[in-house]
Amino acid sequence: MKRPIYGIVGNGRVATHLARYLELxxxxxxxxxxxxxxxxxxxxxxxxxxxxxxxxxxLEPFLYQYPELSTLxxxxxxxxxxxxxxxxxxxxxxxxxxxYDLETYRSIPFVSENGNVGxxxxxxxxxxxxxxxxxxxxxxxxxxxxxxxxxxxxxxNKAFSEFESKLxxxxxILGPYxxxxxxxxxxxxxxxxxxxxxxxxxxxxxxxITALGDDTYAGVYRAFAxxxxxxxxxx
Numbered sequence: 001m002k003r004p005i006y007g008i009v010g011n012g013r014v015a016t017h018l019a020r021y022l023e024l025x026x027x028x029x030x031x032x033x034x035x036x037x038x039x040x041x042x043x044x045x046x047x048x049x050x051x052x053x054x055x056x057x058x059l060e061p062f063l064y065q066y067p068e069l070s071t072l073x074x075x076x077x078x079x080x081x082x083x084x085x086x087x088x089x090x091x092x093x094x095x096x097x098x099x100y101d102l103e104t105y106r107s108i109p110f111v112s113e114n115g116n117v118g119x120x121x122x123x124x125x126x127x128x129x130x131x132x133x134x135x136x137x138x139x140x141x142x143x144x145x146x147x148x149x150x151x152x153x154x155x156x157n158k159a160f161s162e163f164e165s166k167l168x169x170x171x172x173i174l175g176p177y178x179x180x181x182x183x184x185x186x187x188x189x190x191x192x193x194x195x196x197x198x199x200x201x202x203x204x205x206x207x208x209i210t211a212l213g214d215d216t217y218a219g220v221y222r223a224f225a226x227x228x229x230x231x232x233x234x235x
Contacts, residue, residue, distance in 0.1 A: 004124070007032065007044030007072075008051045009062070013095040014077055015053035021105040027125060041068050049122060052076040052086070059083060075122055079111070079142035082135040087117040090142075094149055111141065158217055197228050205230055 006022060008015050011033035022029045032043040044050065050069050052059060056078045063069070063086070076083060079090040093108045110119045110130045119130035133141060156178060160171035184192035196204040205225050212218035225231075 002048070003028070004049050004122075005029065005047045006049050006051055007040070007047030008053055009033065009040060009044075010053035011035065012053065012055075013097065014091070015051075017095045017099060017105070018051060018053055020099040021102075021126075024102045024105065025126060027123075039068075040066050047072060049073040049075060056081050059086075073117070073122065075117075079145055080139050082113065082138060087122060088113045088135075088138070089119055089122065090138075090145075092145065113138070155220075197225065197230065200230065202230055 004027070006027065006029040008018055008022075008029055008031045011031070015031070015033070019029060019031060030044050030047060032038075032040040036043060040050070050072050052062065052075060054062060059076055059078065059081060060083065063074070063083070070085065074086040076086050076088055077090060078088060082088060090111045091108050092111060106127055108128055110128055112118045112130060112132045113135045114132045115135070116132075118132060119126075119128065156174070159174060163169040163171050163174065181192065196202075196208070205221075209218050209221050209225075212221060
C-alpha cells in the first residue's frame with residue numbers, strides 16, 4: 001500500500017494540532033492556507049489526501065473554488081456537516097493554543113460517518129480509537145459535544161469570576177472541587193450529582209435562584225433545575 005501524503009488546508013488550531021500529530025508520527029505532510037501565495041494544488045503537489053481543517057462555513061465555498069482537488073481523497077473535520085464526496089472525521093477533543101504530546105494525540109477518538117471512508121483508511125499508520133454514526137445523527141452528536149465541552153467551561157468561569165469579584169475568594173480554591181467533580185462524573189455518570197439537585201431539595205434550589213437575583217445565570221440555574229425535573233417553590 002502506498003504511504004499517504006497529507007495536505008493540510010488551514011492554519012487555525014485544528015490545522016496546527018493535526019500538523020504536530022503527523023510530525024510526531026513521522027507522517028509526510030504539506031500545508032496551504034489563504035495567507036500563502038499560489039493555489040492549494042500547487043502548494044500540496046504530491047499529496048494523496050487533503051485535510052480540510054477550516055471552518056464549517058468555509059468548506060463548500062472552498063471546494064467550489066478549487067474543484068481540481070476533487071481527484072484526491074478529501075477529508076473534513078466538522079462534527080455537524082455531511083458533504084458528498086468528502087469524508088467526515090470529527091476529533092472528539094478540545095484544542096487549545098498549545099500543541100499536545102504524542103500520548104494525548106493518540107488517545108483522541110475520531111467519529112466518522114457510516115457508509116463513508118473511515119479513520120483507518122485515511123490514517124492507516126495511526127492507532128486512534130474510532131467509531132462511526134449515521135450521517136443524519138451528526139447534528140445531534142455535535143450539539144451534545146458542544147454542550148458537554150463548552151457549557152461547563154462557562155459555568156466554571158462564572159464561578160471563578162464571582163468568587164473573586166463578589167466574595168473576595170481566590171478562584172484557585174475551586175480547583176479540588178472541579179477536579180473531583182470531573183473524576184466522579186467520569187467514574188459514576190449521573191451518580192456523581194450532589195447537593196440540592198440530587199436531594200430534591202426544592203426550597204434550597206429556590207433560595208439559590210433568588211440569591212442570583214437578575215443575573216442571567218439565574219435563568220441558567222432554573223433551566224438546569226427544570227431539566228432535572230424540579231420546580232421552584234416559595235422560600
